[in-house]
Amino acid sequence: MSYIGTRLEAALSLLKCENNTLFADIGSDHAFLAIEALKRGIASQAIAADINEQPLLKGRENAALHGVKIDFYLSDGFKAIDSFRITSAAVCGMGGELIARIVGESKACKSALLVLQPMSAQEELRRFLWDSGYEIFTERFVIDAGKPYTVMQVKFTGVRTEYGYIDLYLGRERAQSPEFSAYCKRQLIAAEKRRLGIIARGDETSLIDSLIEYCQTQTTSF
Ligand SMILES: C[S@@+](CC[C@H](N)C(=O)[O-])C[C@H]1O[C@@H](n2cnc3c(N)ncnc32)[C@H](O)[C@@H]1O
Numbered sequence: 001m002s003y004i005g006t007r008l009e010a011a012l013s014l015l016k017c018e019n020n021t022l023f024a025d026i027g028s029d030h031a032f033l034a035i036e037a038l039k040r041g042i043a044s045q046a047i048a049a050d051i052n053e054q055p056l057l058k059g060r061e062n063a064a065l066h067g068v069k070i071d072f073y074l075s076d077g078f079k080a081i082d083s084f085r086i087t088s089a090a091v092c093g094m095g096g097e098l099i100a101r102i103v104g105e106s107k108a109c110k111s112a113l114l115v116l117q118p119m120s121a122q123e124e125l126r127r128f129l130w131d132s133g134y135e136i137f138t139e140r141f142v143i144d145a146g147k148p149y150t151v152m153q154v155k156f157t158g159v160r161t162e163y164g165y166i167d168l169y170l171g172r173e174r175a176q177s178p179e180f181s182a183y184c185k186r187q188l189i190a191a192e193k194r195r196l197g198i199i200a201r202g203d204e205t206s207l208i209d210s211l212i213e214y215c216q217t218q219t220t221s222f
Pocket residue numbers: 008026027028029030049050051052055075076077078091092093094098102
């Protein structure tokens with residue numbers, strides 16, 4: 001079995017683009033994405049960036065073990081590498097708000113194919129992307145070690161996307177599947193908790209009720 005789980009496999013599958021000369025793995029940690037991008041010929045060169053020294057050491061060791069050449073950078077998001085001609089980048093395994101900040105502060109993100117994989121606050125990331133002229137071309141739902149994840153393929157178009165409340169929490173691409181159903185189950189639990197807070201504040205519940213109702217229809221279909 002591959003050392004790459006279904007979450008990172010999905011990220012790799014969405015990374016493919018024409019003339020992918022320089023892939024950047026941001027928040028690289030083990031650097032598995034950069035290593036596999038090179039081994040599979042998805043990109044011809046790869047760089048890896050992490051805000052912490054320890055993950056960079058681990059990534060360097062893994063790159064050596066796999067016999068691939070990756071340049072490693074100590075960097076907050078894209079800051080140390082933003083002037084490079086990056087053709088594709090992955091920002092995976094971090095919170096949605098942090099990913100939004102990293103993308104928002106980068107110039108390179110305006111021209112690269114992006115694969116984003118938020119671990120939390122997915123609605124904040126979708127809101128940022130749609131408000132800022134980034135289009136989510138594909139959103140793939142996967143289950144890895146029993147947990148549901150979303151992986152997004154994103155490109156800057158400069159055109160803002162209109163969205164509704166349910167789109168923020170579940171994305172706009174909501175094809176039925178066991179993976180999407182598991183994602184909805186998780187969103188349903190979170191929404192039910194948030195609803196209690198809304199009621200306690202005496203606020204209107206119609207939006208969250210619509211999300212809960214939608215999630216309920218999806219969780220019973222598998
Ligand atoms: C949970 S790991 C994810 C590793 C890998 N991308 C994945 O999805 O499996 C998160 C990594 O992001 C790094 N990180 C956190 N904030 C960062 C930032 N602002 N810029 C770059 N790296 C960051 C952490 O040091 C850590 O190595």
